[in-house]
Amino acid sequence: MEYEDRYRQVQRPKYDCLLFDLDDTLYPLSSGLAAAVLKNIQDYMIEKLGIEESKIPDLCNLLYKNYGTTMAGLRAIGYDFDYDEYHRFVHGRLPYENLKPDPVLRSLLLSLPIRKVIFTNADKVQAIKALRHLGLEDCFEGIICFETLNPTHKNTASDDEDDMEFLGLTRSSSVTNGSCEIFDIIGHFSQPDAGSSGLPKTPIVCKPSESCIERALKIANIDPQRTLFFEDSIRKIQSGKRVGLDTVLVGKSQRVKGADYALESIHNLREAIPELWEADKIAEVSYSGVNPVETSVTA
Numbered sequence: 001m002e003y004e005d006r007y008r009q010v011q012r013p014k015y016d017c018l019l020f021d022l023d024d025t026l027y028p029l030s031s032g033l034a035a036a037v038l039k040n041i042q043d044y045m046i047e048k049l050g051i052e053e054s055k056i057p058d059l060c061n062l063l064y065k066n067y068g069t070t071m072a073g074l075r076a077i078g079y080d081f082d083y084d085e086y087h088r089f090v091h092g093r094l095p096y097e098n099l100k101p102d103p104v105l106r107s108l109l110l111s112l113p114i115r116k117v118i119f120t121n122a123d124k125v126q127a128i129k130a131l132r133h134l135g136l137e138d139c140f141e142g143i144i145c146f147e148t149l150n151p152t153h154k155n156t157a158s159d160d161e162d163d164m165e166f167l168g169l170t171r172s173s174s175v176t177n178g179s180c181e182i183f184d185i186i187g188h189f190s191q192p193d194a195g196s197s198g199l200p201k202t203p204i205v206c207k208p209s210e211s212c213i214e215r216a217l218k219i220a221n222i223d224p225q226r227t228l229f230f231e232d233s234i235r236k237i238q239s240g241k242r243v244g245l246d247t248v249l250v251g252k253s254q255r256v257k258g259a260d261y262a263l264e265s266i267h268n269l270r271e272a273i274p275e276l277w278e279a280d281k282i283a284e285v286s287y288s289g290v291n292p293v294e295t296s297v298t299a
């Protein structure tokens, strides 16, 4: 029996799933989409949430750092808004034309004999649009996106009768959003010894939180011990490592703590990790080789 287990382990390919981030991982940062997303988020905060322009850079930075996405941070500190409207505003007018079909990546992906799943913080419409522009929409088994991770979210934004009050939310800790007070995160971090322990929680589930990654793995029935996770964000790579995934940092040529591999571009996949293509060969060997496994199955 022990021999049988060992035999199986030796024959089994190391990975049976590849989990891919999308933005800045399957296409390069130089496409300009990330910069456009940031600009749109900032416009949304000014135009829709009435946040003072001078505070936007600090606020964006703190929210992103502490909550994973600016959206998750905005919700945590007390802003309430319609998630779909936010996504439409931020992603609806991106320069998708900058994303060109990528036949090289497409053939790499299609030649890989392993499950492939997209795992993105973006909403479904944006994820599908980006994949279509890249010509990769049929290369993946599924997409884990904002809606998958936040299936029961409620849109409670006051976009009708409360509009004036909503748009008037311009000033720091004393401003309110409906009946909720806005948490002054800039003020919080300007205090000496301020840490993240006193911060309000966000209702939004997103990377890099470990519980988000664990939820995604559960949803797609993925075993972290047998999965390779591709990401351009170092923080997300490190969270992935903590939940047991093997990791590939994309867009950098140097490995960092938590990254098992580093790829300057996803196009270098075959050169950097050729063993991914060996799953086919290994399967053939185990079918055609001597088969001590059968004897014990009958018992």
Ligand SMILES: [Mg+2]
Pocket: 021, 022, 023, 024, 025, 231, 232, 233
């Ligand atoms: Mg990314």
